[in-house]
Amino acid sequence: MKRMMIAGNWKMNKTDEEAIELTSELVKLVGDVKEPKVVVCPPFTSMRSVRDIIKDSNICLGAQNMFWEESGAYTGEISSLMLKSVGCRYVIIGHSERRGYFGETDEKVNKKLKSAMKHGLVPILCVGETLGDRDRGISKDIVKGQVEKAVKGLDLSQVNEFVVAYEPVWAIGTGRPATAEDAEDMISFIRSLLVDAFGDKVMDKIYLLYGGSVKPDNIAEFVSQPTVQGALVGGASLSADKFASIVEKSKV
């Protein structure tokens, strides 16, 4: 059976009070769901509040970013150790907004992945081409470069779980998702890159997600594709009803 995951990336949204309200709703709506696996990634300021609310549910906690050093004079940064200490299990790494606005290079992504895995966090690695890349017909070259540089030197035999989200930049927050067929095509390409790098065996540890304008009315098309194992959801994860509906429609 295909294992599925629906992860919500709240981005820079929700005050602590709002995060508490959203999480409390989510626990009522999807707290018992085991399949798909449900992950929420609130801002750092609400990680503890969210953790306390989800602690007796099946919802897992994720973060949106981290720095690769464990501690030290890195003003404003958060380490994997700190994330672990607030009950975080997942961490988004290499989101296109971090690559685009905050200078996150493939090399930095690689360092973050290594640090996350060393400390037992499950990375949600994001890759995806821009509209310009797509227009130039180089989407697969871009994604191949991102995947190969990100996973360079990683030992996936030591981990239980690893998540890769294909998020075409032009589909994020635009209301213009990729077609399910295009998502499947790129995600099966990513799968082949991972098989080349790590062998077939690791694939049962890996979740391959699609992200970019996922909504309750389009999720079914994505998850019905053979290789797509769920979604990384931005805007629609800010509404408990919409996110819960996406979760419900991803049940296999």
Ligand code: 13P
């Ligand atoms: P939207 O679902 O708002 O397009 O965002 C997708 C995303 O960036 C998730 O990480």
